[in-house]
Amino acid sequence: MTQQNAQRSVPFSILAISGSARRQSTNTALLRSVRDVAPHGINVTVFDALGTLPVFSPDLEADPLPPTVAAFKAAVAACDGIIISSPEYVRTLPGGLKNAIDWLVSGDQIIDKPVALLHASHRGDDMLATLRLVLPTITSRFEPDIFERFELMKASPDEVAQVMREPEQKARVQAYLTAFAAACDAPKDELFC
Numbered sequence: 527m528t529q530q531n532a533q534r535s536v537p538f539s540i541l542a543i544s545g546s547a548r549r550q551s552t553n554t555a556l557l558r559s560v561r562d563v564a565p566h567g568i569n570v571t572v573f574d575a576l577g578t579l580p581v582f583s584p585d586l587e588a589d590p591l592p593p594t595v596a597a598f599k600a601a602v603a604a605c606d607g608i609i610i611s612s613p614e615y616v617r618t619l620p621g622g623l624k625n626a627i628d629w630l631v632s633g634d635q636i637i638d639k640p641v642a643l644l645h646a647s648h649r650g651d652d653m654l655a656t657l658r659l660v661l662p663t664i665t666s667r668f669e670p671d672i673f674e675r676f677e678l679m680k681a682s683p684d685e686v687a688q689v690m691r692e693p694e695q696k697a698r699v700q701a702y703l704t705a706f707a708a709a710c711d712a713p714k715d716e717l718f719c
């Protein structure tokens with residue numbers, strides 16, 4: 527961890543957004559496992575409620591915002607960094623994730639927020655390529671090199687949890703989170719993204 531992070535008096539907080547609204551989602555299960563094995567000093571909160579956000583329209587960006595949107599934007603504003611883990615649908619982002627991104631475009635919650643990707647499948651590279659195109663458009667601090675992929679497609683949530691408790695996988699997650707926290711704490715002018 528960086529000196530800045532070591533000096534933190536409060537834990538580093540990560541909002542982990544699942545792009546899947548499926549109850550048995552491997553991406554959501556992966557993020558829950560990441561939360562459960564996070565090293566001391568890093569707190570992960572899983573956001574798996576993309577399905578509660580109304581379809582974005584600039585017409586709805588009035589005060590007051592729809593309550594679920596206000597809560598989502600507040601969670602984004604409050605965290606130190608964001609991790610996204612998403613399935614690929616029809617060779618691109620699932621509509622719910624794109625909708626959530628659209629809700630963030632006009633605000634200032636994500637503009638300087640570090641964002642990194644995780645992935646729960648051996649497939650889905652078109653979706654990953656699209657996110658790598660879209661995310662630098664909405665944040666100046668997308669971290670493309672901080673990435674881990676786990677081959678969990680079609681696993682049940684219990685199976686995902688079992689795999690992710692294995693020492694090798696747990697170590698990968700902890701190294702990933704530590705690298706992300708260090709990148710987030712790095713002074714902005716040291717970043718090349």
Ligand SMILES: Cc1cc2nc3c(=O)[nH]c(=O)nc-3n(C[C@H](O)[C@H](O)[C@H](O)COP(=O)(O)O)c2cc1C
Pocket residue numbers: 546547548550551552553554612613614615616617618646647649650679680
């Ligand atoms: C509507 C739909 C479209 C999909 N399209 C693709 C696709 O284009 N490419 C692909 O590799 N997988 C595709 N899949 C498979 C999902 O990406 C895959 O099952 C993923 O692991 C599901 O993630 P989840 O378990 O978090 O819901 C599709 C699945 C659904 C339901």
